Amino acid sequence: MALKGSSYLVLALIIGLVGVLAIHRAIQSKNQTAQEATNPVVVADADIPSGSALNPKLVRVANWPKEIVHPQAATTVQQVDNRVATVPLFKGEPILLTKLAPEGTAAGLGGLLKSESQAFTIKVDDVSGVAGFLHPGARVDVLMILPSLKNTNEHLSKVILQDIKVLTAGQIWEQTNTNKPTPVNTVTLEVTPQQAEILNLASTQGKIRLTLRSSANKKVTPTTGITTSFFFEGQKKPEAPSNGSPAAKTPERSVEVIKRTKREEIKLQ
Numbered sequence: 001m002a003l004k005g006s007s008y009l010v011l012a013l014i015i016g017l018v019g020v021l022a023i024h025r026a027i028q029s030k031n032q033t034a035q036e037a038t039n040p041v042v043v044a045d046a047d048i049p050s051g052s053a054l055n056p057k058l059v060r061v062a063n064w065p066k067e068i069v070h071p072q073a074a075t076t077v078q079q080v081d082n083r084v085a086t087v088p089l090f091k092g093e094p095i096l097l098t099k100l101a102p103e104g105t106a107a108g109l110g111g112l113l114k115s116e117s118q119a120f121t122i123k124v125d126d127v128s129g130v131a132g133f134l135h136p137g138a139r140v141d142v143l144m145i146l147p148s149l150k151n152t153n154e155h156l157s158k159v160i161l162q163d164i165k166v167l168t169a170g171q172i173w174e175q176t177n178t179n180k181p182t183p184v185n186t187v188t189l190e191v192t193p194q195q196a197e198i199l200n201l202a203s204t205q206g207k208i209r210l211t212l213r214s215s216a217n218k219k220v221t222p223t224t225g226i227t228t229s230f231f232f233e234g235q236k237k238p239e240a241p242s243n244g245s246p247a248a249k250t251p252e253r254s255v256e257v258i259k260r261t262k263r264e265e266i267k268l269q
Helices: 002-036 192-206
Strands: 038-044 059-065 117-123 137-145 155-175 181-190 206-210 255-259 262-268
Touching: 038 255, 181 192, 181 206, 181 255, 192 206
Parallel strands: none
Antiparallel strands: 038 059, 117 181, 137 155, 137 206, 155 181, 255 262
């Protein structure tokens, strides 16, 4: 009986050992699977303004689930070191290579421009600058208000540029006649050389205002402009004829009939 009990004990120990080994292997397999299902991703370690050059102090590497990692995401710090951000990056955001300027681009506003674009800065106030709602990357239309060339008593309002990208929106300090610096709101726009000429002329000839566009609206709509007289002519009603005025004559209608060599005009009632 004692021998039989010892056999049971040995069998129980063997079964327990096998169970422990199975559990250990299962845990190892699970850890290995979890490790294989993640990828290193470079993320911003602070809020980074557009035009800034990245460095190891501004970014860090994090392990993200493989299935949610973007194909264009940077995976090493070396890939983004000294690269310029073309859009604002927020803390914890994965850094995509498509959001960085080409290698060798210097930090600053030039790094935000396309190869064929220019930066043009205009002065605005709280009204013309859309009350401070502009931010880098926003899209705007540019309107101009100036005296009408046809009538000196009228003004013309016209959209002169559409779907223009905002590069920066902020304030500068300007010296005035009182010898005291005052803040001046400015907006820097990304334009083509021809659009820069239009803005340069418009800023000296009249008043410029901006309107904020939806980021999904890429449509360019031709406009004719509005003059001051529109507000008055649009409210005019056609004058009714007075009682003593003669009724308007109905224009006579006629047809020409040709019979052999003769022509005859017949009036219609």
